[in-house]
Amino acid sequence: MKWTPRATLIAGLALMALTNAVALGGAAYNRSGQPDSQLALTQREVQAPSPYSSRRHRDENSGLALTLQWRCLNDGETAYLGNRYCLSPPWLDAAKMAALGFDGRKLAPADGSEASLWRSVNQLPREVLVVLELNGPAYKEALRRSEKAYADAVGSNKDESDQRSAKGELEYERDHSSRLFAVDAGLDLHALRTQYPDRSAYAIVHARVQPIWSERKAKARGRIDDVHAEHINVPIEWRRALDGAKNRPANDDDKTPPFDALVAFGQRLEPWLVSAARR
Amino acid sequence: MNPPNPPTRQAAQQRVDDIHTFRLELMRLEDEGVIALPEPQRQAVNTHHDALLARLAQGFDLDHDHRAKQLSLGMRIVSLLGALALGASVFFLFYRFWGYLTTTVQVATLVSAALGSFLLTTWINRRDPTGYFTRLSAMVAFTCFVLNIVMLGQIFNINPSDKALLPWAAFAFVLAYGFEARLLQAAGILCIAAYIAARCGAWGGLYWLDFGRRPENFFAAAVAIFMLPQVVDQSRFSGFAATYRVFGALLLFLPVLVLAHWGESSYWAANLGANSDLVEGVYQVVGFVGTAALAWWAVKRQWPEVMNTGVTLFIIFFYSKLFDWWWETMPKYLFFLVLGLTAILLLMVFKRLRQVQA
Numbered sequence: 183m184k185w186t187p188r189a190t191l192i193a194g195l196a197l198m199a200l201t202n203a204v205a206l207g208g209a210a211y212n213r214s215g216q217p218d219s220q221l222a223l224t225q226r227e228v229q230a231p232s233p234y235s236s237r238r239h240r241d242e243n244s245g246l247a248l249t250l251q252w253r254c255l256n257d258g259e260t261a262y263l264g265n266r267y268c269l270s271p272p273w274l275d276a277a278k279m280a281a282l283g284f285d286g287r288k289l290a291p292a293d294g295s296e297a298s299l300w301r302s303v304n305q306l307p308r309e310v311l312v313v314l315e316l317n318g319p320a321y322k323e324a325l326r327r328s329e330k331a332y333a334d335a336v337g338s339n340k341d342e343s344d345q346r347s348a349k350g351e352l353e354y355e356r357d358h359s360s361r362l363f364a365v366d367a368g369l370d371l372h373a374l375r376t377q378y379p380d381r382s383a384y385a386i387v388h389a390r391v392q393p394i395w396s397e398r399k400a401k402a403r404g405r406i407d408d409v410h411a412e413h414i415n416v417p418i419e420w421r422r423a424l425d426g427a428k429n430r431p432a433n434d435d436d437k438t439p440p441f442d443a444l445v446a447f448g449q450r451l452e453p454w455l456v457s458a459a460r461r
Numbered sequence: 462m463n464p465p466n467p468p469t470r471q472a473a474q475q476r477v478d479d480i481h482t483f484r485l486e487l488m489r490l491e492d493e494g495v496i497a498l499p500e501p502q503r504q505a506v507n508t509h510h511d512a513l514l515a516r517l518a519q520g521f522d523l524d525h526d527h528r529a530k531q532l533s534l535g536m537r538i539v540s541l542l543g544a545l546a547l548g549a550s551v552f553f554l555f556y557r558f559w560g561y562l563t564t565t566v567q568v569a570t571l572v573s574a575a576l577g578s579f580l581l582t583t584w585i586n587r588r589d590p591t592g593y594f595t596r597l598s599a600m601v602a603f604t605c606f607v608l609n610i611v612m613l614g615q616i617f618n619i620n621p622s623d624k625a626l627l628p629w630a631a632f633a634f635v636l637a638y639g640f641e642a643r644l645l646q647a648a649g650i651l652c653i654a655a656y657i658a659a660r661c662g663a664w665g666g667l668y669w670l671d672f673g674r675r676p677e678n679f680f681a682a683a684v685a686i687f688m689l690p691q692v693v694d695q696s697r698f699s700g701f702a703a704t705y706r707v708f709g710a711l712l713l714f715l716p717v718l719v720l721a722h723w724g725e726s727s728y729w730a731a732n733l734g735a736n737s738d739l740v741e742g743v744y745q746v747v748g749f750v751g752t753a754a755l756a757w758w759a760v761k762r763q764w765p766e767v768m769n770t771g772v773t774l775f776i777i778f779f780y781s782k783l784f785d786w787w788w789e790t791m792p793k794y795l796f797f798l799v800l801g802l803t804a805i806l807l808l809m810v811f812k813r814l815r816q817v818q819a
Contacts, residue, residue: 198575201606244556308668415616450619452618
């Protein structure tokens with residue numbers, strides 16, 4: 183076949199048309215019909231860019247994206263700070279990892295040698311489905327632990343600074359921490375949705391999970407490396423509600439979240455911002 | 462009778478260089494009294510060469526002397542830098558203002574930029590005999606197309622997918638073959654290699670973005686790219702065959718180099734439980750033998766770029782092995798002395814090979 187300028191023009195135009203049609207068609211399909219889930223989030227669960235981030239960076243990129251703030255409960259034995267940043271929940275144990283497609287034999291090394299330990303966690307991440315729960319039993323448990331920690335600090339007559347610190351943690355947990363928790367994972371969307379049918383409280387998203395080695399417990403478990411739906415573009419019609427929104431409170435007296443954000447997850451589990459309103 | 466025009470610019474340039482060399486050598490032979498060409502024959506040869514040079518200059522943008530060649534090289538470098546700078550400018554321009562546009566306008570802007578830059582490139586191509594401006598514009602068109610897809614992904618929060626690499630590769634090849642842009646051919650090769658490697662990883666259960674953590678994922682792509690010129694004739698496109706072979710060799714042996722020093726990243730170690738030291742040893746042997754064999758084969762097939770690639774890779778394998786063995790244990794002056802002496806040894810080996818070939 184002779185490659186002529188006309189062939190170049192036709193091939194290039196056809197390719198661009200087809201690619202854009204596929205991309206836009208996929209986005210339209212994702213937003214078609216009933217969303218898979220729709221969560222009423224607040225600034226606690228979706229974070230606007232920090233006002234303290236580089237001004238130059240904000241000037242160079244005029245786009246605005248919210249970042250999903252999710253966490254998971256730890257096993258309750260460590261300090262409550264662990265609840266805020268835990269990415270390796272107890273339910274993501276070796277059995278669950280095997281169910282997610284990881285090699286179960288390597289997650290339970292027989293001889294405990296360094297080589298077999300390394301092989302147990304040298305499996306690369308896999309893409310799975312993760313269930314995010316909003317303001318459900320996981321959050322209530324996190325709140326209960328903070329309340330207990332404060333009660334223990336007061337009841338055991340710890341010094342004033344410890345009590346103040348525990349009180350601050352309780353207030354933060356109650357008023358500012360994200361209420362969105364990762365509570366389960368699986369490979370079958372239909373099975374997970376059957377198990378978590380409330381679409382206003384449970385969102386199912388694509389995520390990447392990686393096996394890790396827990397030194398303290400001497401066993402392998404899983405870590406949720408990232409959630410694909412973490413960044414949600416803000417269309418211009420909702421920017422006014424979010425421009426200038428504070429990221430985190432500047433002081434302990436400011437307890438009111440500045441905005442509400444309704445986020446939907448579509449047929450391909452890709453999110454979009456349905457509405458946003460300043461409170 | 463006029464001889465047929467050479468098929469590519471490279472062949473035409475070679476013919477021009479041969480004519481100039483012939484004229485110089487003929488002048489020297491006449492000065493040294495070795496030959497005295499009869500005037501009618503001299504006239505006939507000069508007339509023929511002048512007509513041929515004029516015809517070649519009409520069909521191709523050629524360098525007629527050494528100074529012109531140097532300028533051409535400078536123009537190629539400037540064209541590349543200009544293309545990269547313009548591409549970055551387009552990218553940052555959109556980033557600066559896209560947040561103030563509605564979704565519809567954002568999408569329209571992205572599609573228009575890609576389409577407009579592509580149409581501009583075809584228009585410039587009809588008016589640019591040198592090809593430098595065309596290739597610069599083609600790079601910008603490619604950047605706009607990549608930006609088109611990436612930003613659609615950001616606007617609609619589309620899950621990242623390796624499938625985006627396919628249209629990027631296809632568009633890069635359309636531009637490369639349409640406007641003889643080897644840089645875009647390289648971009649297309651890298652995109653398609655990444656896609657094949659990501660698919661190989663995904664079939665093994667990996668998340669596609671982690672394909673680089675198992676270097677063996679690149680082997681299938683490397684072989685396919687290296688062998689492509691054997692299957693699809695590239696003679697009409699100057700330098701394209703060499704580009705495929707060089708990138709094929711790099712995509713094969715750079716992962717082998719990684720595996721030769723990091724056996725744990727191999728499928729053999731991670732999935733089958735092979736000893737990582739053994740895996741490293743095997744890949745070191747593969748690296749040494751493979752690169753030497755590549756250089757030898759390239760000499761036989763008269764592929765100078767591939768031969769240079771093979772030799773360079775062999776030296777990298779060799780020096781990295783010396784580093785492994787002796788960097789920690791030897792005094793630094795002695796280590797670098799050994800490197801220098803091995804370079805001298807390799808020079809003697811190549812000199813001997815050249816004598817044997819001659």
